[in-house]
Amino acid sequence: MRSRPHRPDSPFVNGQLALRASATNDRRERAGGAYVLYWMQATHRFEDNWALRLATLEANRLGTPLLVYQGLDPTYEHASDRVHSFILENARELAERAGRVGLAYQFHLRRRRNDDRRVVDRLAGRAVMVVTDALPTAGIAGRTARFAARAECRVVAVDSYGVAPAASFAKEEWAARTIRPKLAAIRDHCLERVRDEPPRVAMPPRLLRDLEFDPLDLAHADIAREVAACEIDHTVPRVSAVASGLTAARARLAAFCRGALADYDERRADPADADGSSRMSPYLHFGQVSAAEVARTAIAHGPAGAVAKFLEELLTWRELALNFCTRNPRFGTLHALPPWVHDTMRAHVKDRREAHYSLAQLERGETAYPLWNAAQRELVETGAIHNVMRMYWGKSVILWTRTYSEAFRHLVHLNNKWGLDGRDPGSYGGIQWCFGKFDRPWGERPVWGTIRSMSIPRAYKKFDAAEYERRWLGTTAAQGTLGV
Numbered sequence: 001m002r003s004r005p006h007r008p009d010s011p012f013v014n015g016q017l018a019l020r021a022s023a024t025n026d027r028r029e030r031a032g033g034a035y036v037l038y039w040m041q042a043t044h045r046f047e048d049n050w051a052l053r054l055a056t057l058e059a060n061r062l063g064t065p066l067l068v069y070q071g072l073d074p075t076y077e078h079a080s081d082r083v084h085s086f087i088l089e090n091a092r093e094l095a096e097r098a099g100r101v102g103l104a105y106q107f108h109l110r111r112r113r114n115d116d117r118r119v120v121d122r123l124a125g126r127a128v129m130v131v132t133d134a135l136p137t138a139g140i141a142g143r144t145a146r147f148a149a150r151a152e153c154r155v156v157a158v159d160s161y162g163v164a165p166a167a168s169f170a171k172e173e174w175a176a177r178t179i180r181p182k183l184a185a186i187r188d189h190c191l192e193r194v195r196d197e198p199p200r201v202a203m204p205p206r207l208l209r210d211l212e213f214d215p216l217d218l219a220h221a222d223i224a225r226e227v228a229a230c231e232i233d234h235t236v237p238r239v240s241a242v243a244s245g246l247t248a249a250r251a252r253l254a255a256f257c258r259g260a261l262a263d264y265d266e267r268r269a270d271p272a273d274a275d276g277s278s279r280m281s282p283y284l285h286f287g288q289v290s291a292a293e294v295a296r297t298a299i300a301h302g303p304a305g306a307v308a309k310f311l312e313e314l315l316t317w318r319e320l321a322l323n324f325c326t327r328n329p330r331f332g333t334l335h336a337l338p339p340w341v342h343d344t345m346r347a348h349v350k351d352r353r354e355a356h357y358s359l360a361q362l363e364r365g366e367t368a369y370p371l372w373n374a375a376q377r378e379l380v381e382t383g384a385i386h387n388v389m390r391m392y393w394g395k396s397v398i399l400w401t402r403t404y405s406e407a408f409r410h411l412v413h414l415n416n417k418w419g420l421d422g423r424d425p426g427s428y429g430g431i432q433w434c435f436g437k438f439d440r441p442w443g444e445r446p447v448w449g450t451i452r453s454m455s456i457p458r459a460y461k462k463f464d465a466a467e468y469e470r471r472w473l474g475t476t477a478a479q480g481t482l483g484v
C-alpha cells in the first residue's frame with residue numbers, strides 16, 4: 001500500500017509531525033484497545049523522538065496508556081555480536097531511564113530463529129493503534145509494510161532520522177548543491193527545541209504483567225551471555241572502544257565540541273587524527289541521539305565557520321543520503337546511478353584492472369596496499385572508517401574487481417557487515433558516491449571512465465598516510481592480514 005499522511009487530531013508539534021507521520025495501512029483505531037503501542041525499531045531513544053511524540057499525543061487524545069516496545073531478533077541482515085551488543089547496552093540504559101521519564105518500556109530478545117515469533121503482532125492485537133519508526137534502509141521499511149498488512153489496527157510510521165522531515169523534499173535531489181538551499185530555508189525551524197512530555201495515563205502494573213511474552217530483565221541480564229546465546233554471527237565481535245547509549249554519545253559529543261570542533265575543517269581532513277571528527281555515526285545510525293541535538297550542541301559551542309562545515313556533513317550530506325534512499329527505491333543497486341555513469345561504465349567495463357581481490361581477501365585486508373588494509377582494519381576493529389579514508393577505501397575497490405557491480409556488492413557487504421554505522425542511508429549514499437552519485441563527470445581515465453578517480457598512491461601526498469598505517473597495522477604492516 002502507498003503510504004499517505006497520518007493526520008492525528010492532536011495538535012501537531014511544531015508543524016513537523018504532519019510531514020513525518022504516514023499511515024501504512026487502511027485500518028481504523030481498535031475500539032476498546034488497552035494502549036497505544038510504540039514499536040521502537042530505528043530510533044532507540046526517548047528524547048527528540050518524533051514517533052514517541054506522536055504515540056504520546058495519540059495516547060493522551062484517546063485516554064489510554066502508552067506501551068513502548070523494542071524487540072531484537074536474530075534474523076536481520078548481518079546480525080552479529082557487534083550490533084546485538086550495541087543495541088542491548090543502549091536498551092539497558094533506556095530501561096534504567098524509562099521510569100524516570102514516565103514511560104513503560106519493555107524489551108524482548110528472541111535468541112533463536114524458532115523461538116517466540118511475532119511478539120509485536122500479539123501486542124498489536126491489544127492496541128488501539130501502533131506507531132513505529134520509518135527508515136528506508138536496514139530492512140525496516142519492508143518489515144513495517146509486512147507488519148502493517150497483517151495488523152488489524154492502524155499502523156503509522158514516523159520519520160525521526162533527520163533534522164528536517166524526509167517529506168520536506170518531494171523529489172530525489174541531484175546533489176548537495178540542490179538540497180543545501182532547501183535545508184537552509186527550514187533548518188532553524190526544524191532545530192527549535194520541542195519539549196518531550198510523558199503520557200498522561202500511567203500504564204497499570206497489572207497490564208504490564210499480562211503482556212503474553214517474556215520480557216528481558218535488562219537491569220539484571222548478563223548481556224555478553226545473552227549475546228553468546230543468540231543465533232547470530234559470532235565472528236563479528238563487540239567493539240569495546242565504542243560505548244553504547246545516550247550518555248556515551250553525549251560524552252563523545254561534548255569532547256568533540258570542546259576539542260576538535262573549532263578546527264574541524266582542517267582536522268577532519270587528516271585520517272591519522274582520530275579525534276578530528278565527531279565519531280557520532282554509530283549513535284546517529286541507531287538513533288541513540290538525535291541529529292537535532294548534535295546540531296544544537298555544535299551550534300552552541302563552536303565558532304560559526306567551523307560549525308557551518310560540521311553542519312555541511314551532519315545536515316547536507318546526511319539528509320541528501322536520506323532523501324536518496326527515501327525517493328529512489330533502487331538505492332541498493334547500481335541502477336540508482338544517473339545515465340552518464342551508466343554510459344561511462346558501459347564504455348569501460350572491459351578495461352584491464354590493475355589487480356583482482358576476492359571478497360575474502362578484501363575482508364582480511366590482504367591487498368598489496370597497506371593503506372587500504374589499514375582502513376579495512378579500522379573498520380573491523382572500530383566499526384567505522386575515517387571519512388577521508390572511507391572514500392579511498394570505497395573508490396579503490398572499483399579498480400580491483402572484474403565489474404562495477406562486483407565492486408558495489410563487495411563494498412555493501414563489507415560496510416554493512418563490519419560497520420556499527422552500516423545499513424544506514426549514509427552507507428548507501430557514501431558507497432554510491434564512489435560510483436559517481438551526487439557528482440559530475442570528470443576527465444576520462446581507464447576503468448574510471450568519467451567517474452571521479454581517487455587512488456591509494458595519491459593519498460600519500462594528501463595526509464600523513466604512514467602514520468595512519470602505523471596506527472592500524474602496527475608492526476604487521478608488511479603482511480597486512482587482519483585475522484578475520
Ligand SMILES: Cc1cc2nc3c(=O)[nH]c(=O)nc-3n(C[C@H](O)[C@H](O)[C@H](O)COP(=O)(O)OP(=O)(O)OC[C@H]3O[C@@H](n4cnc5c(N)ncnc54)[C@H](O)[C@@H]3O)c2cc1C
Pocket residue numbers: 268277278279280281282284285313314315317318319321384385386387388390391393394395415419421422423424426427428429430431433434
Ligand atoms: C564508501 C563510504 C561508505 C560510508 N558508509 C557510511 C555508513 O555506513 N554510515 C554512515 O553513517 N556514514 C557512512 N559514510 C559517510 C561518512 O564517511 C561517515 O558518516 C563519517 O565518516 C562518520 O564519521 P564521523 O561521525 O566522525 O563524521 P563527522 O565528520 O563528525 O560528521 C558528523 C555526522 O555527519 C554525518 N556525515 C558525515 N559525512 C557524511 C557523508 N558523507 N554522508 C552522509 N552522512 C555524513 C554522519 O552522521 C556523521 O556522524 C560513508 C562514506 C563513504 C565514502
